[in-house]
Amino acid sequence: VQLQASGGGLVQPGGSLRLSCAASGTIFRLAAMGWYRQAPGKEREGISCISGSDGYTYYTSSLKGRFTISSDDAKNTVYLQINSLRPEDTAVYYCAAEEIYGDHSDYVCPIGPTNYDYWGQGTQVTVSS
Secondary structure (H helix, E strand, C coil): CEEEEECCEEECCCCCEEEEEEEECCCCCEEEEEEEEECCCCCCEEEEEEECCCCCEEECHHHECCEEEEEEHHHCEEEEEECCCCHHHCEEEEEEEEECCCCCCCCCCCCCHHHCCEECCCEEEEECC
């Protein structure tokens, strides 16, 4: 499984970005996808996740409201829409995928990063005027 994250860039405060994460390879066992970020000098932070079977979504409570996760199964792509960007959103954003062998219907995606088996290379988001 390979994950390709894209869509980052330099944006002014108050702006918006849509990050993309395209999955390729043997993806039929992927049960969940997640988005994380890591700012300089800080630990990796979970933002949101989405379950592949039924589109269940979860958001870290402190980030809920400005972030929206979605998926396009036809394109094997997961998106993260970020609105009202703030300087403190500056970070490298990573997507991740969890692989499960067996039935993963009704699977509730986890937010803990140790659950995820595959990681994209990260895309830099810089919020600055």
